[in-house]
Amino acid sequence: MVRLYTSWLTTYPKAYSKMASFCFCGKHKRYKQHVFCPGNAMGSTNVLVSSPGKQPLFSFGVVSDVQYADIPDGHSFIGVPRYYRHSIRVLQRAVQKWNNHQNLNFVINFGDIVDGKCPPNQSLDAVKKVNNEFQKFNGPVFHLIGNHCLYNLPRDILLPLLKIPGLNSQAYYDISPGPEYRIVVLDGYDISAIGWPRDHPKTLQALEFLEKKNPNSDKNSPEGLLGLERRFVMFNGAVGREQLEWLDGILQDATKLKQKVIVCCHLPMDPCASSQEALLWNFDEVMNVIHQYKCVKACLSGHDHKGRHSIDSHGIHHRSFEAALECPHDTDAFGHIDVYDNRLLLCGTDRMQGTEMYFNP
């Protein structure tokens, strides 16, 4: 088995001068969008029972909403139990299992690593503590930011700490795990009232938006909002114009290269894979861009906690992951995804449901 490691790059391809891309060969000091290491078409010994002889093109670990805090167990605002101290144990067991697997090429953390209830004077240490656990994985870990991350630390501290690439504290980027696939990571809190400085134009834009859409004095409350409008709450956010254009460029390029694309965002983008309160503010706008192309096969997310799967009108799979935070003691919620040319196979542990996502190659 060929183990591939990424190198964090300081130069960006011309076409995407503002954001970073990653090649997994570790040999290309200056990454070129169209150059792939032959070793990237990686072999794996993980032969699946359902398709004997077929090996995945690559595999990666997934976990979401660890929301660790050194505080007693509690509940969400709708009464779902939360196990703030236990969640880091779930992550530790995940890392152990990912390392034992030996054929995982990287891990994606879908955001919210430390809970907003973490005492403010412990925030930095708590984020470092959880990050240290992720770093015990024998390979690259790619982080998405969530609202709870941003309650604890501002972007200018959080992003460098988690080695999230991007200029001007933006947290969107793409990953090239091999010639057949592109993974796009979206920043769902691009336009948001949390995480940016209070007088930042994006904070002001988000507050103005919320003022129009949500009449409650507590903008975290969806009370009185109907149906899909219930997503217009402060704990969500939007993908901004510039990021949408960047996404459009990536999808154009992927189409040209005949690549399949997996889109990752902390916030879900399909109403059938999420509660109405957890959706990205402008999920419709983002999906309109995605639906112009045929290359996107799956959208993966966190934030909703429950764990759901849907297939939208264009045949795109949406899978929001079960939260590590909501695992009662000695139970788990993490997994890994085996990627094939015609499907993604999510192998879940314990509370994370296994999911087969077939599509037209």
Ligand SMILES: [Zn+2]
């Ligand atoms: Zn969240």
